Amino acid sequence: xxxxxxxxxxxxxxxxxxxPLFAQxxxxxxxxxxxxxxxxxxxxxxxxxxxxxCATACAKKGMPAGIMTADAIYTITGDYAxxxxxxxxxxxxxRVTVTGTVSEKDGQKMIxxxxxxxxx
Numbered sequence: 069x070x071x072x073x074x075x076x077x078x079x080x081x082x083x084x085x086x087x088p089l090f091a092q093x094x095x096x097x098x099x100x101x102x103x104x105x106x107x108x109x110x111x112x113x114x115x116x117x118x119x120x121x122c123a124t125a126c127a128k129k130g131m132p133a134g135i136m137t138a139d140a141i142y143t144i145t146g147d148y149a150x151x152x153x154x155x156x157x158x159x160x161x162x163r164v165t166v167t168g169t170v171s172e173k174d175g176q177k178m179i180x181x182x183x184x185x186x187x188x
Contacts, residue, residue: 095170097179098187099137101144101159103127107136120161127153127160135166135179142170146180155184163187 103123106114127133130152134143148155168181
C-alpha cells in the first residue's frame with residue numbers, strides 16, 4: 069500500500085511541475101496579413117500592395133491567411149479564420165498587430181488570434 073501511495077504521490081508531483089511547461093502563453097506579433105501559399109511560393113512577389121488583389125481574392129475563398137513577420141509566417145487559426153477569413157479581409161496586405169496563442173505543427177507556425185489592430 070505504501071508503494072502505491074508513493075508512486076501516486078510522485079506522479080501527482082511530476083504532473084504539477086510539468087503542467088506549466090505545456091501551458092500556451094499569449095503572444096503579440098506585428099506583420100503583414102498575407103495569403104500563406106502566395107507568400108511562401110512567390111517569395112517577395114507574394115506580399116505587399118502589388119499582391120493585395122490576389123491575396124484578398126484568395127482570403128475570400130477561404131484560403132489560409134497568415135501574419136508575415138520578419139522571421140516567419142504564422143497561419144491564422146480560430147475565430148479570425150472563420151467564415152472565409154471574414155474578419156481579415158479589410159486587413160489583407162496591411163501591417164497589423166495581433167495577439168493570440170502560438171502553436172506549431174509539422175514545422176508550420178500558427179496563431180489563434182484573439183485580437184487584431186492596425187500596426188502603428
